[in-house]
Amino acid sequence: MARTLILAFEPSEAVSLTGFAAQLQQPFDVIFLTGQAPADIGAERVFVANLDQVAPADATAKGVLSLCEGYSHIASVSSMRSKDILARLASLLGGAMVTDVVSVESNTVYKRPILAGSVIATVEVLQTPVVLTVRPAGFSPVSGNDSASEAVTISSESVVTVVSQTSRGGLRPDLTRAKVIVSGGRPLKDSETFERIVGGLADRLGGAVGATRAAVDAGIAGNELQVGQTGKIVAPELYIAAGISGSTQHMAGIKDSKLIVAINKDPDAPIFQVADLGLVADLYDAVPALQALIGS
Amino acid sequence: MKILVPIKRVVDPYAKVRPSADGSGLDTAGLKFEINPFDEIAIEEAVRLRERNGDIEIIVLSIGTSESEEQLRKALAMGADRAILVETSEVYDSPSIADELAAQVNEIRPDLILMGKQATDDDANQAGQMLAALLDYPQATFASKLTVQGSVALVTRETDSGEECLELPLPAVITTDLRLNEPRYIALPGIIKARSKPLDRRPPTNAPKLRTRITRYELAPTRSAGVKVNSVDELYQALKSKGVV
Ligand SMILES: Cc1cc2nc3c(=O)[nH]c(=O)nc-3n(C[C@H](O)[C@H](O)[C@H](O)COP(=O)(O)OP(=O)(O)OC[C@H]3O[C@@H](n4cnc5c(N)ncnc54)[C@H](O)[C@@H]3O)c2cc1C
Numbered sequence: 153m154a155r156t157l158i159l160a161f162e163p164s165e166a167v168s169l170t171g172f173a174a175q176l177q178q179p180f181d182v183i184f185l186t187g188q189a190p191a192d193i194g195a196e197r198v199f200v201a202n203l204d205q206v207a208p209a210d211a212t213a214k215g216v217l218s219l220c221e222g223y224s225h226i227a228s229v230s231s232m233r234s235k236d237i238l239a240r241l242a243s244l245l246g247g248a249m250v251t252d253v254v255s256v257e258s259n260t261v262y263k264r265p266i267l268a269g270s271v272i273a274t275v276e277v278l279q280t281p282v283v284l285t286v287r288p289a290g291f292s293p294v295s296g297n298d299s300a301s302e303a304v305t306i307s308s309e310s311v312v313t314v315v316s317q318t319s320r321g322g323l324r325p326d327l328t329r330a331k332v333i334v335s336g337g338r339p340l341k342d343s344e345t346f347e348r349i350v351g352g353l354a355d356r357l358g359g360a361v362g363a364t365r366a367a368v369d370a371g372i373a374g375n376e377l378q379v380g381q382t383g384k385i386v387a388p389e390l391y392i393a394a395g396i397s398g399s400t401q402h403m404a405g406i407k408d409s410k411l412i413v414a415i416n417k418d419p420d421a422p423i424f425q426v427a428d429l430g431l432v433a434d435l436y437d438a439v440p441a442l443q444a445l446i447g448s
Numbered sequence: 449m450k451i452l453v454p455i456k457r458v459v460d461p462y463a464k465v466r467p468s469a470d471g472s473g474l475d476t477a478g479l480k481f482e483i484n485p486f487d488e489i490a491i492e493e494a495v496r497l498r499e500r501n502g503d504i505e506i507i508v509l510s511i512g513t514s515e516s517e518e519q520l521r522k523a524l525a526m527g528a529d530r531a532i533l534v535e536t537s538e539v540y541d542s543p544s545i546a547d548e549l550a551a552q553v554n555e556i557r558p559d560l561i562l563m564g565k566q567a568t569d570d571d572a573n574q575a576g577q578m579l580a581a582l583l584d585y586p587q588a589t590f591a592s593k594l595t596v597q598g599s600v601a602l603v604t605r606e607t608d609s610g611e612e613c614l615e616l617p618l619p620a621v622i623t624t625d626l627r628l629n630e631p632r633y634i635a636l637p638g639i640i641k642a643r644s645k646p647l648d649r650r651p652p653t654n655a656p657k658l659r660t661r662i663t664r665y666e667l668a669p670t671r672s673a674g675v676k677v678n679s680v681d682e683l684y685q686a687l688k689s690k691g692v693v
Contacts, residue, residue, distance in 0.1 A: 240581045243543065251571070274664035312586045430673075
């Protein structure tokens with residue numbers, strides 16, 4: 153019973169959770185819902201479902217339910233999709249749930265941020281099994297030998313019809329795994345300006361693009377780019393914030409960045425209280441100028 | 449058609465909340481409390497649906513102490529028809545909230561449950577999905593657009609990589625995201641006027657069965673201010689010396 157099951161919606165998610173799984177000090181297995189299994193993550197059993205696409209939450213939660221039997225811990229990387237599906241799964245299992253785990257104190261005690269990341273709560277789990285979504289930034293991946301993979305079938309019969317899907321990933325790295333992120337806020341005016349200024353510098357650095365809620369609400373950037381309390385949580389080596397005031401909600405998403413650079417024309421902007429390097433300047437001058445220097 | 453909107457009273461999302469001195473709780477003395485912003489979006493959406501589709505009864509429900517009456521009154525002022533306060537001073541976690549909501553749904557029998565995707569205090573993002581599981585209803589989380597035609601809901605929902613459009617048979621649970629709407633502003637006189645709308649108090653159906661418990665609160669480590677550079681050149685040199693460009 154003391155055994156962990158990692159649910160990997162994307163193949164790379166399994167690797168990001170090996171460090172977390174190791175801290176539980178019990179054997180772990182992994183289910184790859186889509187894609188092929190990477191080798192050497194130390195899983196005792198490797199299940200491959202080979203789905204073309206993950207079905208809506210009602211179907212997927214039901215579909216993986218029987219595979220969760222016999223596990224004390226079921227974990228995924230924190231994402232909108234994992235929260236959608238795993239919370240439903242936790243309820244079907246009659247289990248407990250902890251979202252956005254940032255540290256493991258013991259197999260029944262975890263830490264997670266609350267109140268837009270301003271407070272850390274220690275959560276004690278009172279029920280088995282426990283379903284967890286984990287923020288990988290706090291856990292270093294470990295490697296080990298895998299067993300051969302076994303095929304599993306996950307039914308995807310849903311009462312919900314998927315009418316359409318838009319994926320705006322593009323060629324840039326994924327925000328949650330990017331080493332460099334350039335983000336822009338409200339002053340970027342429109343999506344063309346945002347793309348030219350913020351996207352331009354990001355591409356020069358081989359990085360991803362992020363945005364504040366204000367920029368997303370205004371239609372300047374896509375919703376999948378929102379960083380913060382209710383958007384994506386990022387942890388790059390370099391985070392460049394251009395025209396971002398530094399609200400608590402935005403900071404909640406960028407606290408784990410190694411180096412934060414702020415470019416803002418207001419010397420009193422709160423972002424300067426947390427930035428490692430601050431430049432008081434108009435972003436329309438400073439960002440293209442920085443891009444030009446990096447190019448040379 | 450009946451829409452149920454469960455709402456939570458939360459501390460002002462813009463306030464600085466600190467753990468109490470012994471770390472056993474949160475110090476919220478003197479701070480304002482509000483409707484969880486995502487729940488407010490849910491109320492607004494229910495009201496807009498009624499404005500478009502007509503003939504919809506909107507019921508708001510909160511599980512909590514009598515203090516939550518303040519938030520229920522505001523929801524009534526926004527346009528809800530009646531309110532239910534499941535009055536309790538017990539501590540709940542998301543699964544036990546879902547349990548109680550499921551019991552209430554079995555009595556109220558709404559066609560649609562619209563609720564926030566997460567509460568800005570615990571940031572858990574669980575209750576809606578758990579409620580949908582308990583009721584065996586379909587769910588659409590993170591909704592940014594909603595239309596209802598007959599017994600079908602069309603939902604555009606935000607995803608990790610963009611968005612998708614789902615068609616759900618009702619009854620269903622839909623959780624709201626920021627882009628769904630901008631809630632209307634309600635001035636104090638509106639809230640006072642809504643006092644004549646019914647607010648029913650009832651005890652919880654069952655005592656909460658906790659699956660998790662918070663044992664300690666601590667301030668998150670904060671970052672401190674670094675240095676200000678004076679020019680783009682200086683910024684570039686600093687980045688170069690740190691080896692990140
Ligand atoms: C429930 C809830 C959830 C939320 N979730 C999130 C979230 O996940 N992520 C998030 O980001 N926000 C979130 N917010 C919103 C958050 O509170 C802020 O409103 C938002 O982050 C502000 O975005 P901004 O910094 O782009 O805009 P503003 O606060 O308006 O800041 C713009 C900044 O740009 C500067 N500026 C203007 N022009 C220029 C120029 N030409 N050159 C340089 N600088 C310039 C200004 O000095 C200012 O500091 C949430 C809010 C709530 C209530």
